[in-house]
Amino acid sequence: MEAVAGRTRELVAERGPSSVGFYTTGQLFLEEYYTLGLIAHGGIGTNHVDGNTRLCTATAAAALKESFGCDGQPGSYTDIDHADTICLYGHNMAETQTVLWTRILDRLAGPNPPQLVCVDPRLTPVAEAARVHLAPRPGTNVMLMNALLREILDHGWVDRDYLEAHTVGFAELSKMLDGYTVERAAEVCGVPPSDLREAARIIGAAERLLSTVLQGFYQSHQATAAAVQVNNVHIVRGMLGKAGCGILQMNGQPTAQNTRECGADGDLPAFRNWSNDAHIADLARVWNIDPMDIPHYTSPTHAMQIMRYVEDGSIRFLYVTATNPAVSMPELRRMREILSQDRLFLVVQDIFLSETAQLADVVLPAATWGEKTGTFTNVDRTVHLSEKAVEPPGEARADLEILLDYARRLDLRDKDGAPLVKWRTAEEAFDGWRECTRGRPCDYTGLSYDKLRGGSGIQWPCNDEHPDGAEHIYVAGDFWSHPDHCESYGRDMVTGAPVEPSEYRSLNPDGKAILKAAEYLPPHEMPSEEFPFQLITGRTLYHFHTRTKTGRAPQLQAAAPEVWVEASAADAEEQGWTEGDLLRVTTPRGEVSARLRVSGIRQGVLFLPFHYGYWDTDAGHRPDGSDGRAANELTLTDWDPASKQPIFKTAAAAAHRIGAAEGPSLAPTTTGSRPVTTEVPATSGGPTALAEERFENTGAAR
Amino acid sequence: MRARQLLRSLHGNKVGAALEELHRSENDLAAALLHVSDQHKVDHEIFYVARDIARWSQEHVRRLAEVGGDYGLDLDPDAEDDATPLAPIKQKGTELTGRFHEPTLLLLADLRRIHRDAAGVSLDWEVLAQTAQAMQDRELLGVCQECHPETLRQMRWANAKVKETAAQIMVTG
Structure with missing residues (x-):
């Protein structure tokens, strides 16, 4: 020390x-x-x-600041219980927030199930449960969102009174969306136009709309701009601050929200504005x-x-x-x-x-x-x-x-x-x-250790006005975006330049929600002859972060013991690869070798899980003279200019077979890495993973 | 329409000269942004954003060439692009100096130049927009209204990057 x-x-x-x-x-x-x-x-x-919330949740905060002038989640988990439509944008909730996903599964299995819309280039469990699954080309989320928004506007699925009373920026948004037709988006994103129209129709017909967003947007090209368009859907539809109408710009780690609130992550404590x-x-x-x-x-x-x-x-x-x-x-x-x-x-x-x-x-x-x-x-x-x-x-x-x-x-x-x-x-x-x-949006003044003991958690703001916390914020269009109160004046979503205080004040003098339009820009690294694939990285259900803990839990380690690479059946056929082949994946930054899992991923896209490092290898902290196994050997140093979140999901890569299969890859079969063939043994926990739980009748109500 | 044609052909109007000047200065700005990008490849945000917003100037050059046709001008619609043979060499050079703090002083100087160039382009748009209004040339005015805000964003970017990096560059050697 x-x-x-x-x-x-x-x-x-x-x-x-x-x-x-x-x-x-x-x-x-x-x-x-x-x-x-x-x-x-x-x-x-x-x-x-x-x-490290910069890698997982920075865009959530940035998108909320752009739209509402302040961090703080408009939604509540209880919205899942009330929503008639749930959109998951780049959010494989079944693997990243398993408990929350069971809440959606409950709804899907119950009366009046909600309709799901999923945006993900992989055939995840969420995609399989969705009414519409859009699998866009990596790096084109803004194009996709703009086309959905344009459909919504063109059909008049908007709440005019809400727009008039509680928002600024609608004229600019409408003007921006002019060029974003479904046909153009279908071409750029590589998604059928009928699916785009159907998704827009479902969102447009929703009466209680919940949207969740995660790394498929946050770690991709134009992260903030894309996440902000999800907010825009809710703002134009007036779907905020009431049961079933929420946005969950998700976090990637258990206490990421605190990193943001407490000023340990590139913000100042309690959402104070560094330029005020x-x-x-x-x-x-x-x-x-x-x-x-x-x-x-x-x-x-x-x-x-x-x-x-x-x-x-x-x-x-x-x-x-x-x-x-x-x-x-x-x-x-x-x-x-x-x-x-x-x-x-x-x-x-x-x-x-x-x-x-x-x-x-x-x-x-x-x-x-x-x-x-x-x-x-x-x-x-x-x-x-x-x-x-x-x-x-x-x-x-x-x-x-x-x-x-x-x-x-x-x-x-x-x-x-x-x-x-x-x-x-x-x-x-x-x-x-x-x-x-005290007096800030994340007001904890009504909380204490004593009050938190015994119950099951209290939602801030918790203060004199809300002594038992608040399920929803932004009720009746009451935002925290007044120039004197807001956490941020926002940034230019292309250049990242902070908006000057005087500029913000003239744009939003009365503290309304801000409809911020964004132009689509092509990704910074496009596939080429030398690097024909697009590489994305991500999580699997069984591991967390860099396996520091989960790699030491034997059942979890056994379920996903080593790195794998996913490719589509069409690509495997074209390249002459089969399940379990050893591939070398290359970008200008490095090489990783991994066994192939032929999965339901979009054609032209490769997926690597990012968990695998070197602590349990002889070399300890780096590749041992040969190919690496950490996905980040390959990723690009580039970040979203507004949220500064690194872009892990838009790199150009090559892949070649360097060894024949000795059986199927050991990737999990229960998740987004589910194989397209049925000849792969199913992932199961085995006897050591079984747990028995007994509920004693204590006489309580439940 | 007739009035506009009449005004366009007014003897002695200098619209052509203004268009030519702006076409030149936008071209220069695109080149300057690409230069900054290549020169500072180790500063990844500078590298990528400068390229993204150089594209705006390239598009402005194209729009100006298009509208220039109405004024009897033959302007090249293709701006300087990033495929110059020197670019990879410049990028490599900057990667070699990435471990040193001193070269970051050059970044401030380069951003200062972008800001100055963009300010010049911005004033050129101002002149052209005023002219377009006086001549009731809606098409030209439309081009000004669509392009000029992007010039201002380029300028604000240079200003913001200076503000963001100056303290670390100047104080912590």
Whole structure:
């Protein structure tokens, strides 16, 4: 700890606070993010703080800011129970949010089942359950959404009164959509025009419409622009703020919402606006420091730019908590070079010795959930308390405890000379956070550990006005987008340039919802003769992130033991490949070899799961002289200019057979990687995965 | 229609000259954006966004050549594209310097030039739009109204990138 604090002090003295950066996660607790944000922004005074939420949920936040001026989920999970139409955009919920998916399965199996519309280039379980499945060419989501919106407008499936009363930007949107005919979209996206029309008709006829969005949009070309068009569908249809009418711009990790709220991910705490001086002054008041001590000359630095600053040597201290950039970031050869520089002092705080930890100067063993106490907030704003059940093993300590130790050693002070971080326990940190949220959209002032104990979670805002929380926000068109109140003035969705405050004020003086139009741009890397396929990466049901935990759970590991590559039956036939062949997949960045699964994926597209790294190989943190197995050996360093989320799903790639099949690939058969033939043994958990649960009759109602 | 034709053929009107000037300056701006892109390949957002928005200037060049025909001008509709033989060499050169902080000073200088060029183009559009109004040339005015906002976005982009990177470049050596 002394080495960590000492190197921080040295660098701040020699090269200034901007030589120090923090890269955190979506898997800590609220109290830990808030403390980290305070230490970094308020104490050290660096602007370089972000989370791996940049890779999973940055576009969710950015899209909400563009449309509503502020982060915060318009929908609620309960909308699933009421919706008559559910659209899942690039969201394989059956594998990414399994419990939520069972809620949809319940509806589908019950009376008055909702109609599902699915947009996904793979034949996922969601696609199989959908009334209409659109499988667009990767990188064309904006074209697809614009055509759907145009159909909706052309048929007059819009709520004119709502538009008039609660929105700005309709004229610009209508004008933009002029050129986006179904025929043009069908051509560009490679989707039958009749399917596009049918999808638009279903959405247009919905009376209670729920939309969910995830990585198929967020990690693809024009991420924010595409996600914003989903918001636009709801705004033009007036379907917000009531039962069954919601948007869930989903998150990829359990506490990603907290990373965003608490200012640990390129935002300031409690959705304060970095370009509004009054918000900075207010934050400085809460922290009892000078407003000049909080860097706000530009938006907090995003993760990809932090890595660039490490690359050019202007950041020389990087403190990584609970994430694994050496496997999860794009273009891994570059990432390994960046992280293994001598001039970089790398600190990794994690529960296992990840690939990144193997490159670190100092590794701090941390506790995981169940070994520490804290709160977390899920995508629909529900706050839960997670209590410590067991002691952490060995020298491991709660992340909060380590951060507090770090702050003490740095001797961070407020403007009266008192310690800057004024808490010693998770509950005290929560109370500090509660004060920080007072009057802000994510108002926690009505919550406490006591109130959270015993129940099943409370949705913020929870305050005097909503003492039991709020199932819906934006009820009756009441938005948080007033220029004085909003978290963000938005960005140009092509250039990423922030909208100037005066410009926003004249666009949206009364705080309405903003219909933001977007032009389609062709993807940055298109297939060529040399690289004829489009490569997308993604998750499987059985693993999470870089398998740091799931790879150590024997049943999960057995269900998806090794990397595979998916291709369509048509491509396999054309190339003369069969199920189980060993393929080498190549892009200008590197090579991965994997067994082939012939699946229901769109023709011309290859899919690689991104979970597989090297911690359980001999080489430890990199490919062992031969082809890699991490999908990110191949991905492109490119990101959405508005949300800064890396683009994992639009790379051009080649594939060649380097070995014949020795049986089918070991990819799961129960998921999006379901084989097209029936000759592959079904994935099953086996006897060790069986669990028996008995419900004792306790006399309670249920 | 007759009045417009009459105004177009007014002796001494300088629309042709304005169109030619804007055609030239848009061409230059497209080239400057592609240059910045190649020069800063290690700054990935600069590399890709500069290319995306160079396309706007290329499209403006095409529109200007089209409308120029009405004024008896023979302007080349094809702007400079990114297939110049030097581009890969420039990109490689910048990759070699990616580990050094000093070259980032060049980024500020290059963005400054984009901002200046785009500001010039913006004023040229202003002049053309005013002229189009005075001459009641709806077609020309329409072109101005569609293209000029994109020039302003190019300018704001350069400004925003300077704002975003200046502190790190200047303070943290």
